[in-house]
Amino acid sequence: MRGAFTGATATKKGKFALADGGSIFLDEIGTMTPALQSKLLRVLQEREFEPLGAERTERVDVRVIAATNRDLRQMVAEGKFAEDLFYRLNVIPFELPPLRDRRDDIPALVEHFLRKHAQRTGRRIDRMEEGVLAELQQYDWPGNVRELENTIERAVVLSTTPVITKHSISVLGTATPQTTGLPSLKLRQNLEWVEKETIRRALDSARGVKKDAAELMGISQRALSYYLAKYRID
Numbered sequence: 001m002r003g004a005f006t007g008a009t010a011t012k013k014g015k016f017a018l019a020d021g022g023s024i025f026l027d028e029i030g031t032m033t034p035a036l037q038s039k040l041l042r043v044l045q046e047r048e049f050e051p052l053g054a055e056r057t058e059r060v061d062v063r064v065i066a067a068t069n070r071d072l073r074q075m076v077a078e079g080k081f082a083e084d085l086f087y088r089l090n091v092i093p094f095e096l097p098p099l100r101d102r103r104d105d106i107p108a109l110v111e112h113f114l115r116k117h118a119q120r121t122g123r124r125i126d127r128m129e130e131g132v133l134a135e136l137q138q139y140d141w142p143g144n145v146r147e148l149e150n151t152i153e154r155a156v157v158l159s160t161t162p163v164i165t166k167h168s169i170s171v172l173g174t175a176t177p178q179t180t181g182l183p184s185l186k187l188r189q190n191l192e193w194v195e196k197e198t199i200r201r202a203l204d205s206a207r208g209v210k211k212d213a214a215e216l217m218g219i220s221q222r223a224l225s226y227y228l229a230k231y232r233i234d
Contacts, residue, residue, distance in 0.1 A: 004053025016049055016060050023063040029089070030070035030081065031215075041085045064089070099141040099148065106137050109145060113152035114164070126162040132169055143205035150204050196231050199224070203233075 002011045015024060032040065043049050044064060048057045066089050075081035099105070110133060118125040141147050155168045198217060206212035214224040227233070 001051050001053030008053065014051060016043060016062060017051070017058065019062045020060045021062070023065060026064065026066040028068060029066045030068040030072060030075060034082070037082045037085050041082060041088060044088045099144045103137045106148070107133055109148055110136060110152060113149050114156065117153045117156040121157060123156055123159070124162045125156055125159065125164060128164040129166055132164060132166050135166065136169070142201055146207060147204050150207070192231070195227060196233070199227055199231070199233060
């Protein structure tokens with residue numbers, strides 16, 4: 001509300017107010033703080049909220065769709081996610097398997113991302129070279145659909161012809177099936193390779209957001225900054 005705090009020069013509607021009568025999508029709900037969890041629980045249970053600085057509550061009629069890539073049941077057991085909120089959200093659960101378990105979806109996703117990024121960048125892309133799609137289907141995609149989209153986007157941007165070739169994919173190291181092979185028998189060199197590859201995949205999965213990438217790797221943002229500087233990763 002206007003005047004609620006220094007700099008609040010106008011009244012602005014929040015997300016739930018804007019979604020009244022429609023739907024709201026809450027992504028990555030597993031990252032919510034306990035304070036935010038309690039506020040969300042109140043909205044879901046009471047269908048009302050109190051704008052910051054307001055003197056009365058407001059009613060809201062909204063469909064809530066929430067998503068997470070974390071194990072919320074485990075987080076509830078560990079006391080990191082409110083049990084009441086979990087059961088309030090878990091009304092109609094839908095579990096989406098990782099991309100490696102539904103490889104038949106890859107051709108349709110690839111076609112969609114090719115059209116999307118060709119149109120966005122103004123590039124002419126007619127097709128993929130024979131064999132490229134089969135290679136993409138062999139990859140395990142640890143970053144799931146986001147990693148696939150990033151790979152196709154890079155291929156569209158870097159391709160010099162209307163045909164996406166194997167080179168424009170494999171040069172990035174993302175469409176090659178994972179192997180257990182290491183670059184050499186040198187221990188230090190192998191350790192550095194594993195560190196760089198882990199960082200690269202985490203950044204791909206997190207779309208370049210350092211905070212999310214650090215969380216995926218189980219390290220602090222400060223530690224991630226150290227490794228980025230160490231390996232000169234932009």
